[in-house]
Amino acid sequence: MKKFNAEITRKNILMLIRYSGITLEEFGNIIGVSKRWMQYLKKGRYDFDISAIEKASIFFNVSFGRLTTTLIAPPDDYRRTLQLHHKNNTEYSKILSENPSIPYTIEFILMKDSEFTTNPNMEIKDVRRILKNYNLVYKGSSLSTELQKSEFVECWPHSTKKNTNIYRKR
The missing domain is CATH 3.30.420 (Nucleotidyltransferase; domain 5)
Structure with a gap:
């Protein structure tokens, strides 16, 4: 089983959501949870499970190990980096091509x-x-x-x- 620091993981995922310009609801759709569940995760009432972290890792193009163990400081142009990375992935490119949050x-x-x-x-x-x-x-x-x-x-x-x-x- 993969090990991770739940607090670092939460902080990283929320930071990457912020820098990517997507909403909590859009990210919830990506990892398969409701907007309400995302709000619980944001408040720290629950932790991200392994499956959600793996999906986040793929979307944010960050390794599982880095996402779960080291605080990440994304660049200001992180949204553009994601747009380029996912340009051939219709599911993600659609979200990233719409107005940012x-x-x-x-x-x-x-x-x-x-x-x-x-x-x-x-x-x-x-x-x-x-x-x-x-x-x-x-x-x-x-x-x-x-x-x-x-x-x-x-x-x-x-x-x-x-x-x-x-x-x-x-």
Whole structure:
């Protein structure tokens, strides 16, 4: 039986999910568990089993041994590396060709965009315009909600416009 450190494994898998730009639900589909189960795994209520770790190892293109024993620091362009690695795997390439998760978009795209990082008064329409330059369109209020929750973004109500927030890099 393969041995592994459950805590290191959880941290690595969650880090790789973050850097890959996929959602917990998408990753759950890859390893064959529900979104709720993924949330339990994220909170540390359960551990990943061997089968799930092996599937994660294949998807993330990281050896089982490395994934389970050493903390991994993926590069900022890890999503692109995965896209290239899985370009001939239709199951994975489809997931990786869709819009990345909004937290990924905030951390790895918006926080590197000079217009967003230098402008202290951005409304959601400005953020959407910036993301459109990267061919990223997010519908509904989910972008605004994630911006408000993000550790990278400061948010406060607009002084004159009701139901409008102002955003800037923290």
